[in-house]
Amino acid sequence: MTNTGKVVHELHAYNTPKVAPKDEAGWDAYMQKNTIWLPSKDATLTINGKAKKGSFFEVELQPGEKGVLIFTPTKKGTFELACHKPSHYEGGMKGTVTVK
């Protein structure tokens, strides 16, 4: 994925919460336990060709950056995809992905 916009965006994919956290910090805490590529041991992320080290629960891209995320899903279902920068999710920057 490439951020072709003028502001930073982030990609999250997770078990859809019954009640949405109130702010970005709340979402980040929620993601620690609900990101679909965690605890996958094979998840890799590169940003502009540079590998990100360690565990990650989001793909954050500055304007113009390109990220490549590769992982093997460990469970089936429909999960939410979204950006949780302030006002982005509330503005509709969300969708779903289904693993069959």
Ligand SMILES: [Cu+2]
């Ligand atoms: Cu965004």
